[in-house]
Amino acid sequence: MMTKIRIKTTEGDILVRLYDETPKHRDNFLKLAKEGYFDGTLFHRVIKDFMIQGGDPDSKGAPKGKMLGTGGPDYTIPAEFVYPKYFHKRGALSAARLGDEVNPDRESSGSQFYIVWGKTYKPAELRQMEKQLEMQQEQTIFNQLAKENHDKIMQLRRNRDRVGLQELQDELIAETKAISLEKGKPAFTDEQREAYSSIGGTPFLDNQYTVFGEVEEGLDVVEKIQNCETLRGDRPKEDISMTVEVVEE
Incomplete structure (x- = not known):
């Protein structure tokens, strides 16, 4: 059709x-x-x-x-x-x-x-954009994980447990990296590169x-x-x- x-x-x-x-x-x-x-x-x-x-x-x-x-x-x-x-x-x-x-x-x-x-866009501009997309992807994943751990974070804050907060943050960052790696880096296809540059x-x-x-x-x-x-x-x-x-x- x-x-x-x-x-x-x-x-x-x-x-x-x-x-x-x-x-x-x-x-x-x-x-x-x-x-x-x-x-x-x-x-x-x-x-x-x-x-x-x-x-x-x-x-x-x-x-x-x-x-x-x-x-x-x-x-x-x-x-x-x-x-x-x-x-x-x-x-x-x-x-x-x-x-x-x-x-x-x-x-x-x-x-x-x-x-x-x-x-x-010049090729270098597109590469820079891909880096930004990668950072955005990681930020989105981290925000989601923080949301899921909201109660835990609030409890640690109430207890003023700085060590516990730092440990949880390190865990979430490591988990973010792992999920992001699994998803793969956001990258433009050859068709996109060609279209956006020409x-x-x-x-x-x-x-x-x-x-x-x-x-x-x-x-x-x-x-x-x-x-x-x-x-x-x-x-x-x-x-x-x-x-x-x-x-x-």
Whole structure:
């Protein structure tokens, strides 16, 4: 099955293919497109060399200066990470979402999406990013272990048992290293390296937001939009509206 949608904007058309491996996101996007949900909405958040974002129903006919970005249907979509096969290369279609602190399962907004522009990276920058990912992985594992040992930690603190606390910390660090080793070091695939160094993208978003499609035609339109002049809240100075239609399913 090949699912394609056309995003018609005031700057030109963008043809996007939706992935079958992210069926919940694909079907939801198709449903909203057929209902005309996106028609008249704006690309309300545009950041140069990063991405263009739309899909907020509150942006329809929104007066100048109105802050946008919180609208959407009354549901979220479970994350569908198909990583590393699908990643944040230039032209990737991804789902917006609330931050980890209020959304630990990284569920997607019911309607808001963004198209990646990003930038190109030198090999040394990608290697540095991999080191950061490794540190993040270890930190996540350690935090989880600390959470599991919360009562024990609190008891040691109440007893002012510094030696016991230090011993427990050493144990958790050793356990963190072992789990991290078992998981393997986070590393970019050859395809990612090639894409991020030649085409561009936003590698730091990988495995954080669901990528559920990619631009097949109209990257020049995405480029034009991401280059537009913006005002407060990253909203384009001149409204860029859209209509979305299903081309093939």
